[in-house]
Amino acid sequence: MLKDKVAVITGASRGIGAEIARTFAKYGAKVVINYNGSKEKAEEVVAQIKAAGGEAIAIGKNVADFEEAKELMDEAVNAFGRLDILVNNAGITKDTLLMGMKEEDFDKVIDVNLKGTFNGMKHASKIMMKQRSGRIINMSSVVGVQGNAGQVNYAASKAGIIGMTKSLAKEIAARNVTVNAIAPGFIQTEMTDVLSDAVKEQILSTIPLKKMGETKDIAECAAFLASDHAGYITGQVINVNGGMI
Numbered sequence: 001m002l003k004d005k006v007a008v009i010t011g012a013s014r015g016i017g018a019e020i021a022r023t024f025a026k027y028g029a030k031v032v033i034n035y036n037g038s039k040e041k042a043e044e045v046v047a048q049i050k051a052a053g054g055e056a057i058a059i060g061k062n063v064a065d066f067e068e069a070k071e072l073m074d075e076a077v078n079a080f081g082r083l084d085i086l087v088n089n090a091g092i093t094k095d096t097l098l099m100g101m102k103e104e105d106f107d108k109v110i111d112v113n114l115k116g117t118f119n120g121m122k123h124a125s126k127i128m129m130k131q132r133s134g135r136i137i138n139m140s141s142v143v144g145v146q147g148n149a150g151q152v153n154y155a156a157s158k159a160g161i162i163g164m165t166k167s168l169a170k171e172i173a174a175r176n177v178t179v180n181a182i183a184p185g186f187i188q189t190e191m192t193d194v195l196s197d198a199v200k201e202q203i204l205s206t207i208p209l210k211k212m213g214e215t216k217d218i219a220e221c222a223a224f225l226a227s228d229h230a231g232y233i234t235g236q237v238i239n240v241n242g243g244m245i
């Protein structure tokens, strides 16, 4: 499905990003595993992909940094010759009610999630527009669509990603580059492992399918959006959330 495509996945050292990288490689893509701090985990993902017969490298860059995001795309092109797919997946949370939210908690989440996605789109779209083909997939969240108490900063970043996705899709459709977002519901990863059992129970009660999602649920959706099968889909937000909305 993705044979010989070159994909950069930001925040792919663990969780959803790591699963997307393994899935893309399974479908034949050459993948760049981006990470920020978790070098060993990123190298583990590379090793898993190579052991399964795929091609992968790890590149450590902070996506919130404009220049480092450019270096990430340039190094991917140097390694594999082109750039077909970018998944802007890197993300963080700093949850607390607005009353207790510090200015730096707001700024940091916006910097990584929203600015990081802008940085990735900015540098990758330039390469893809020249190629006259490409796929950009941005990781939003059900929280960006519905809001959530204690996540004003995160919701702002994830709602902002939806606005950027729809806008850039209109700007570069004529160059055969599609831009879509995935809005996951509650997926079992380190990001959600920190939630208390009581919060998890409360969340489960709001999910019609009555279970948390798995990383593969998001990865298979991303693979479809990255593939030729999704060539006529752009500017969309795909909700993968067990029926929450």
Ligand code: NAP
Binding pocket: 010, 011, 012, 013, 014, 015, 016, 017, 034, 035, 036, 037, 038, 039, 061, 062, 063, 064, 089, 090, 091, 092, 112, 116, 139, 140, 141, 142, 183, 184, 185, 186, 187, 188, 189, 190, 191, 192
């Ligand atoms: P996770 O397990 O916490 O992993 C986050 C990933 O982002 C890690 O690989 C981390 O790398 C990377 N990262 C963080 N800051 C970075 C930076 N400045 N530059 C580059 N990479 C950075 O998170 P997850 O649950 O897999 O979530 C992945 C994405 O899905 C996020 O955008 C998240 O908001 C979104 N999402 C998740 C859920 C869910 O339920 N899990 C629901 C909706 C949306 P290092 O470890 O190397 O720092």
